[in-house]
Amino acid sequence: MTDNILEVNNFSVKFPLMKRGLLSRQVGEFTAVNNVSFSVQRGSSLGIVGESGSGKTTLVRAILRAIDPASGSAVFQSHTGAVDLCQLSNKALIPLRMQMQMIFQDPFASLNPRMKVADIVSEPLVIHRPEQHREHRQMVIHMLERVGLEADTLHRFPHAFSGGQRQRIGIARALILNPSLVICDEAVSALDVSVQAQVLNLLVDLQQEMNLTYIFVAHDLNVVHHFCEQALVMYHGSVVESGPVEQIFTSPRHDYTRLLLSAIPSLDPDIKLSPLDRNSLSLE
Amino acid sequence: MSIDTILSIRGLSVMFKTEIGEHLAVNNVSLDMKRSQTTAIVGESGSGKSVTAYAMMRLIQAPGKITSGQIICTPAQQESFDVLQLADNSDALYHLRGGLMAMIFQEPMTALSPVHTIGNQVMEAILTHQSVTKAEAFELACAMLDRVGIADASQRMQQYPFEFSGGMRQRVMIAMALVCKPQILICDEPTTALDVTIQAEILALLKELKETIQISLLFITHDLAVVAQIADQVMVMNQGRVLETGSVRQILNDPIHPYTQNLIAAVPGMKQQDRLRPVSNKPDPTDYPSYSLIPVKGDRQVALPVSLIPEEYHL
Known part of the structure; x- marks a missing residue:
């Protein structure tokens, strides 16, 4: 099988x-x-x-x-x-x-410019595994290492990274929940x-x-x-x-x-x- | 300088002042563009x-600065002159941008104004550079849009960029660039944002235009397959320096510089291979020290010490 x-x-x-206007309605x-x-x-x-x-x-x-x-x-x-x-x-x-996770096309548009890398990558953990919050930091560092980023990237913003590095951040975010x-x-x-x-x-x-x-x-x-x-x-x-x-x-x-x-x-x-x-x- | 060189760059350097010091984005670059050919x-x-191309049109803005070099331009039936010697705001510089040289950009949606009709934008280029009436400009713009393959041109002149597909927008960009009959067309990654089928159409259009209106193309891209299809001469750049120049067959079929070899190996091929070989993303400056270009066999140049150039290429 x-x-x-x-x-x-x-x-x-x-x-x-939709037909546009005040009385918008579906036309097909x-x-x-x-x-x-x-x-x-x-x-x-x-x-x-x-x-x-x-x-x-x-x-x-x-x-x-x-x-x-x-x-x-x-x-x-x-x-x-x-x-x-x-x-x-x-x-x-x-x-x-x-x-089930997704990696997006545009590494410039898919990372929030106001969030630090640590927050971007740990956001899925905060949503799905809040009970393990003590281990989040360690999990994020471990994930960043696996995608080839060093731990000193944690407190930087996305604008400080090149396109390839940003895509690695996006990959780390997608994979941190072990999908x-x-x-x-x-x-x-x-x-x-x-x-x-x-x-x-x-x-x-x-x-x-x-x-x-x-x-x-x-x-x-x-x-x-x-x-x-x-x-x-x-x-x-x-x-x-x-x-x-x-x-x-x-x-x-x-x-x-x-x-x-x-x-x-x-x-x-x-x-x-x-x-x-x-x-x-x-x-x- | 031979007669068929339309543009010759000698020792061009462009410096950007940043918070962490001065950065040479273009470092002593020399380049010859042959007339009616495609240089990539x-x-x-x-x-x-891209900075090299922007320097050619004097479009480098602060904090960037052209620190040295010459850009000798020899238009057909005209005296040659140094682009870098033209005064800012001079008529000659005004004519150079758009009149003598024109540029096509990578992302046609950001390069076109979203609040002006296509017709307005194409006509603006004509009205800026030629003394014609609006009605004549409309006719010229229509003819050019038709020429680059936009059907029903006079109708579509009334439309806005968002009503056009990506490939159509790029055709509009080409029409805008060509409408003042420039002699040099700079294409900055013109097909990178396009689908493979649309890319093939745009490449075919550029090729056909090059042959029929005898324009010299400068093609900037990172896609080696596109280079293979459109270029005659190729220059490989890394870290602001030229590493290798030669004809398209020499560079792609028989690269000498290890960086060029790596770049070609990084392309996912039509043959399934086990693993791609990326070029290291942290280039070690000691890997490719600043050797100057030396001429080797077959009218090509490579930036390597003589000891590292294989014997058969020695002059």
């Missing part, structure tokens, strides 16, 4: 289209995520790729119930057993939140290539140490190819292709995947970029 | 690549 930490079935997210709805099904194996990494507006971020935010899905189920294997995240009330979700599922929403997109390589290596190390499962949202296909075992390709809210990364990259079945792959610039100056023409493809 | 500056954040 396969050990799937998350099983998502017929998952849809819709946004209301926009389907941002359309009937998506997939599963993630424990300890593996799943990549979600697609262009902006394809619904990849909306999908992961709805799985975490940051926004409410319209229909479908997302069955999560928590420490206490399988639960459908879509059926739970907000209150019942609270204890589950510490098992089992970590969602990385474009976690390395804002970073330089060499800093990106450091952060990707760190994520791989932490995955092995802490037995983490990653859902890795990215538009950089090379990063997904390097980092993930399985991948979903999303286009206009639907999954157009899914499977092992190697298969998607070597023998793509859907035209949209072919378009994405053809748009990746090669490091070899003699291999010229020749993206497929969007209009000649059957994308729907 | 590659480096990590903080390597001084």
